[in-house]
Each structure stands twice: as structure tokens, then as C-alpha cells.
Amino acid sequence: MLKVTKAVFPVAGLGTRFLPATKASPKEMLPIVDKPLIQYAVEEAIAAGITEMIFVTGRSKRAIEDHFDKSYEIEAELEARGKEKLLSLVRSIKPSHVDCFYVRQAEALGLGHAVLCAEKLVGDSPFAVVLADDLLDGKPPVLRQMIDVFDHYHTSVLGVEEIAPDESKSYGVIDGKQWEENIFKLSGIVEKPAPADAPSRYGVVGRYVLKPRIFEHLRALRPGSGGELQLTDAIQSLLHDEQVLAYRYEGARFDCGSKLGYLKATVEFALRHPEVSADFSDYLASRMAELQV
Ligand code: G1P
Numbered sequence: 001m002l003k004v005t006k007a008v009f010p011v012a013g014l015g016t017r018f019l020p021a022t023k024a025s026p027k028e029m030l031p032i033v034d035k036p037l038i039q040y041a042v043e044e045a046i047a048a049g050i051t052e053m054i055f056v057t058g059r060s061k062r063a064i065e066d067h068f069d070k071s072y073e074i075e076a077e078l079e080a081r082g083k084e085k086l087l088s089l090v091r092s093i094k095p096s097h098v099d100c101f102y103v104r105q106a107e108a109l110g111l112g113h114a115v116l117c118a119e120k121l122v123g124d125s126p127f128a129v130v131l132a133d134d135l136l137d138g139k140p141p142v143l144r145q146m147i148d149v150f151d152h153y154h155t156s157v158l159g160v161e162e163i164a165p166d167e168s169k170s171y172g173v174i175d176g177k178q179w180e181e182n183i184f185k186l187s188g189i190v191e192k193p194a195p196a197d198a199p200s201r202y203g204v205v206g207r208y209v210l211k212p213r214i215f216e217h218l219r220a221l222r223p224g225s226g227g228e229l230q231l232t233d234a235i236q237s238l239l240h241d242e243q244v245l246a247y248r249y250e251g252a253r254f255d256c257g258s259k260l261g262y263l264k265a266t267v268e269f270a271l272r273h274p275e276v277s278a279d280f281s282d283y284l285a286s287r288m289a290e291l292q293v
Helices: 037-047 061-067 072-080 084-091 111-117 142-153 165-170 214-219 231-238 259-271 277-292
Strands: 006-011 052-057 099-104 127-130 134-137 156-162 172-180 183-191 202-210 244-248 252-255
Touching (some): 006 111, 037 061, 037 134, 037 142, 061 099, 072 084, 111 214, 142 202, 142 244, 156 172, 165 202, 172 244, 202 231, 259 277
Parallel strands (some): 006 052, 052 099, 156 244
Antiparallel strands (some): 127 202, 134 252, 172 183, 183 244
């Protein structure tokens, strides 16, 4: 059975919820403390054994490409100033066993279309899809947990979590039966249903491990929710051919596509950042005390 070694990162979205910050740079480059969202996502993929990173870019191509490229200027400067730690930090962004590929999504036609743009680079292998604005904090990393499920069952696996009923309009919502602890056998999936139409309380988070047959279904897609070509609809169609599982991951999720989720992630990661955690937690404590007055 083929190993999952490729991950697709759709990064062509406009990020309108973070304007003006995202006017000239992609939302995936927004930092949580000192690391951009896309780097958290790539690190999760590396920890899951992925060695080929495929970025589906839009107008945001430059910043992301530069981030994972060698920066001679910065490296020379840090070397000259004897900043060894920073130098190795910058050099470790893309380990040498990892390759990055870029493909352009010419038109923003939806997540399904973005994944389809990666077809030639993915070829006939199982692959992961990682949405960097869902920052997942799991031990082991969530994508690793999902690839373990894939390696065991050899079927596509969707990462899911329990959502509040009124949140269904923000998620792909699964229908299915619990099969084993934390694993559901899918019978259907709907993109962003109204609460009354949601088939379950489990919403898909931005992690997928897919078998290459999904491409046949992506090619046949018609516009769905929001007039876009939806990955969810291709998965619904894939269900006619093969089994798909949903996996309730272990860990925490920060929805960094929303301002509130982004701020929560910033606070959490600042509280555990070796450089600022102590001072930041003092600051938070004093701020909380003021707010309670
Ligand atoms: C996308 C998917 C949706 C999924 C969500 C997870 O929606 O279309 O099925 O539940 O990501 O973050 P988006 O948030 O891009 O609208």
C-alpha cells in the first residue's frame, strides 16, 4: 500500500476577513506570535511523514514561495553578526528532505477546484489536503493521527470535530455511523447546511487524506454551495465508488480564518513561547484583574 508523502495546501484564498492585513500578502502568512500559519501547517505535515508540499497559489505566490526558499541575504547577515540560533531557525524552515512545488489556481472557483489544480503534481498517490487557517494542536500531530487511520483502513479519511448546531453553516457536515471509537463510516456529506438540515453534529476541519480517485469526481463537479466547486461535493460523489471514513481527532483547533480564533491562537501560543510566556502571562493576569474591577 502506498504511503502518504504528498500534501496539498490551497493558499489562493483572498482572506477578506483579515483586510487590510491581507491586501498585499496571503492570510496564510499571518503570524501566530512569530511563525506564519502556513509554517505551522507545513510542520504538521512534516511530522506526519509528508515530504512533498504542493502549494496551490493565487496572487499570493511570492510571499509563500520566498518563505520556503533559501534567503541568502538574511543568512549572510545573520552569519556576519554571529546570530547562530536565528540562522539555524531560518535554515530549518524547509528541511533538506522536503520539496516544495507550486501550482497556480488561475481563478478562485472554490476548494474543490483548488485541489483539482494539484492533480498533475499528486498523480496516482494518496495525498493529504491541509487548510492552514485551521491551526490544529495535537499530540501526535493531527495529520499524523489521520495518516495512521489511513494506513490501517486504506480509505480516504476526513478530520472531524463536534460542532454546535448553529455552526453547521460554516462546515462540511458528515452523515454516517460510528464504526469504532472516534471513527465514523460516511454515508453522506453536505457543505454548509442550515442547522435544520445538518445530518449530524460532526463538522469537517481542514484536514483530509484522500485517495486519488477523488480527482475523477473533482473533474465532474458542478457549482455547489456559494456557487463554488466544493471538495465536499466531490467527496459525496466519491462515496458512490468507495468507502470514506471520518476521524474525530484528538487535540485542539483554532479557527484562524476568524479574528476571534486567530486571537485565541495568539494567546495560547504566546503563553507557551519560551521567550515571552512568563512576561505575557503576567501581563494577561494584570489585564484580567483590571477588567474585573
Ligand atoms: C472549508 C470546507 C468545509 C470545511 C472547512 C473547514 O470551508 O469547504 O467543508 O468544513 O473548510 O475549515 P471554508 O472554511 O473554506 O469556507
